[in-house]
Amino acid sequence: MLEKLVIPPDTRFEERNIVVEGDVVIGPNSKLAYGIIARKVIVGEKVAIEGDVIGEEVRLDAWCSVSGNVASQRDAYIGEFVSIGGKLTVFGDLEIGRNVRIKKGFEAKGLITIQDPMPVVMFLFLYLLILLRLGRLEDIENLFEEVEELESPLILPENTSIDLDRIVSSKDAEVTGSKVIGNLRVRDAYIDGSEIFGSVRGREIIVDGSIVHGTIEGRVVYLANSSEVYGQIRADRVYMEEGCSVEGSIVAKDGVWIKEKIELPATLSEIEVSELPKDQHVDELKVVETIQTTSENVEKELEEVKKEEEKTESELRDITKEEGEKQVETETSVRADREDMEHRKNEENEKISKGRGKTLDITIKEIAKENKGAENGVGSEKVQKDVS
Numbered sequence: 001m002l003e004k005l006v007i008p009p010d011t012r013f014e015e016r017n018i019v020v021e022g023d024v025v026i027g028p029n030s031k032l033a034y035g036i037i038a039r040k041v042i043v044g045e046k047v048a049i050e051g052d053v054i055g056e057e058v059r060l061d062a063w064c065s066v067s068g069n070v071a072s073q074r075d076a077y078i079g080e081f082v083s084i085g086g087k088l089t090v091f092g093d094l095e096i097g098r099n100v101r102i103k104k105g106f107e108a109k110g111l112i113t114i115q116d117p118m119p120v121v122m123f124l125f126l127y128l129l130i131l132l133r134l135g136r137l138e139d140i141e142n143l144f145e146e147v148e149e150l151e152s153p154l155i156l157p158e159n160t161s162i163d164l165d166r167i168v169s170s171k172d173a174e175v176t177g178s179k180v181i182g183n184l185r186v187r188d189a190y191i192d193g194s195e196i197f198g199s200v201r202g203r204e205i206i207v208d209g210s211i212v213h214g215t216i217e218g219r220v221v222y223l224a225n226s227s228e229v230y231g232q233i234r235a236d237r238v239y240m241e242e243g244c245s246v247e248g249s250i251v252a253k254d255g256v257w258i259k260e261k262i263e264l265p266a267t268l269s270e271i272e273v274s275e276l277p278k279d280q281h282v283d284e285l286k287v288v289e290t291i292q293t294t295s296e297n298v299e300k301e302l303e304e305v306k307k308e309e310e311k312t313e314s315e316l317r318d319i320t321k322e323e324g325e326k327q328v329e330t331e332t333s334v335r336a337d338r339e340d341m342e343h344r345k346n347e348e349n350e351k352i353s354k355g356r357g358k359t360l361d362i363t364i365k366e367i368a369k370e371n372k373g374a375e376n377g378v379g380s381e382k383v384q385k386d387v388s
Helices: 120-134 137-148 278-387
Strands: 004-007 017-019 024-026 035-037 040-043 053-055 057-060 070-072 076-078 088-090 094-096 106-108 112-114 154-156 166-168 172-176 179-181 183-185 189-192 195-197 204-208 220-224 233-241 250-259
Touching: 040 053, 053 057, 057 070, 070 076, 076 088, 120 137
Parallel strands: 004 172, 017 035, 024 040, 024 154, 035 053, 040 057, 053 070, 057 076, 070 088, 076 094, 088 106, 094 112, 166 183, 172 189, 179 195, 189 204, 204 220, 220 233, 233 250
Antiparallel strands: 004 154
16 A cells, blocks of 8 residues: 555645545655645654644554644544644544653543554554454455545655655655645656646656646656646657647657657556657667677676686696695705705714824824934933943
């Protein structure tokens, strides 16, 4: 239900309020610079409303903020941590959560229950679970029928923002039989029998029997059933029926087609290729083929790059292995050289020490001989003197 922004027929944007003939469903985290006047008002969590909320039944989920008064002609449900800047008036039963702040007090004609109201989604889930356990399939069907019987509801998806200048949503928008004030900023837009006092911006925009007082910007724009645009149109493609008028320039990159009758897409996001001109159809097919060829080439290039990376990694592994082996061989040869040098040094030292020993022995013997000869010479001289 909350997948599309829906503005139902006979919705009026007044100075301070949005007036809806049927029901209103507001998704979580939305912001409204208006008050709400409707039949049933269901407000999700963390919604900020800058105005009054008036309805036959009112439900405000947790953490909502209402700057004005809240009035319910029948029952009302107020969640936890809700803030009301005005007065709360309930003519039926009131179920209210804890930590609710009401600036100007409250008045309830029926039963008042103070508890923690359960979020809508969780309540429906548990209720359906109980019905399934009891096997009451008929009640489940009746429940869904009742949900579908919301009277032409105003639906605002999650994170929708509405103020005096803009209506902003990330979802599609459908505006039917209403007068809307503000620049419409959505994904795709379908405007049927309505009057927009502002510009429209989106991807695919369909203006069917409507009046737009502003610029239209999108990728594809359709104008049908005597639609009028008091402003410019900027798009890739523009399709117009005869009888439509644009009081401004039309800038379309791919062209403008004016026909007696144009065939509108079945859904907002559906643009059938068969409806396009032949040349454009061929161009789009060429673009598709080019994209496919480019993607195939990119995949091949990626495979080649991957193979080159694997080859480079294997080469690096081989180089690292060779360098390691060379380093081991170098260390082994250096170690062997050192051992050889030490061995030679030891041998030379041994030779030197042996040579020194022999030289000392020879020197001692020679000295002994000289001493002995000297002693013999002195003795002979004395004998000769005595003889003489």
